[in-house]
Amino acid sequence: MRGSALGIAAVRYSKGFDIDAFLVETCRALAESGVRLGGFLQISEGGVGGCATRVHLYDLQTRSAYDIWEDRGTCARGCRLDEAGLDAAATVLDRAISDGVDMLVINRFGRAESLGRGLLPYFAQAIEHGIPVLTGVRSPYDKAWSVFHGGMGHELPCDAALVLDWATGLAQFSVDPDLNHTA
Numbered sequence: 001m002r003g004s005a006l007g008i009a010a011v012r013y014s015k016g017f018d019i020d021a022f023l024v025e026t027c028r029a030l031a032e033s034g035v036r037l038g039g040f041l042q043i044s045e046g047g048v049g050g051c052a053t054r055v056h057l058y059d060l061q062t063r064s065a066y067d068i069w070e071d072r073g074t075c076a077r078g079c080r081l082d083e084a085g086l087d088a089a090a091t092v093l094d095r096a097i098s099d100g101v102d103m104l105v106i107n108r109f110g111r112a113e114s115l116g117r118g119l120l121p122y123f124a125q126a127i128e129h130g131i132p133v134l135t136g137v138r139s140p141y142d143k144a145w146s147v148f149h150g151g152m153g154h155e156l157p158c159d160a161a162l163v164l165d166w167a168t169g170l171a172q173f174s175v176d177p178d179l180n181h182t183a
Contacts, residue, residue: 007170008127009154009163010109010137010145017158019136020044020107026134026160027060027105030167038096038131039105040066040089059092060105066092093122097129103167109137114144123148132170134163 011026013019020042031037040057043065056065066089096104104126112118126133137145137155145153156163 007154007166008123008133008135008149008152009156009166010135010142011158011163012142012155013136013138013158015138017138019138019158022158022160023105023107023134023136026163029160029164030103031060033164033168035167036099036102037061037105038093038099038101038103040092040107041105042068042107057089057092057107059089061092061096061099061101064092090119090122093119093125097122097125097131100129101131103170104131104133106133106135109135109145109148110141113148114141120148127152132167134167 011019011022013022023041024043027037027041037060040059042055042057044055055068057068058065068089093104093106104122106119106122109123110118113120113123123133123135142155154166156166
């Protein structure tokens with residue numbers, strides 16, 4: 001997947017859309033097609049009033065879990081991302097880039113990345129190594145996403161077939177067309 005076909009894309013979704021389930025299903029289809037994925041997916045658990053009680057990042061290569069949710073109680077408001085947990089999970093991205101995976105999946109371009117923190121350096125590092133990146137983005141972080149990629153990135157709708165088409169357009173492998181379905 002190396003070379004001039006480099007790509008970086010974000011699945012653009014609205015608040016309330018289950019981007020996690022969408023990316024899990026999309027990554028399953030990519031992996032079944034022979035794409036060597038690295039990075040991680042986010043899985044939220046529990047939930048009271050629409051708020052998760054636990055959030056983990058799962059390593060696509062080892063299936064290890066990393067807790068990234070700060071437990072501030074059930075009445076907590078605002079962002080509960082534990083950036084220290086996110087930093088600990090970043091070793092997953094280092095390893096995936098070193099391993100030369102076919103595609104790096106970073107579950108979100110979110111608040112931390114929009115502020116120039118979080119996993120932003122890994123997006124750039126993957127690009128420097130010629131590894132395509134797939135992520136998710138929603139408003140209000142989409143503006144920072146556009147600034148970050150400076151016209152190099154793609155915005156994809158929440159349509160698994162279109163995401164698979166984008167990925168196969170970059171690839172030296174072929175995805176089975178029977179796997180092109182929406183999640």
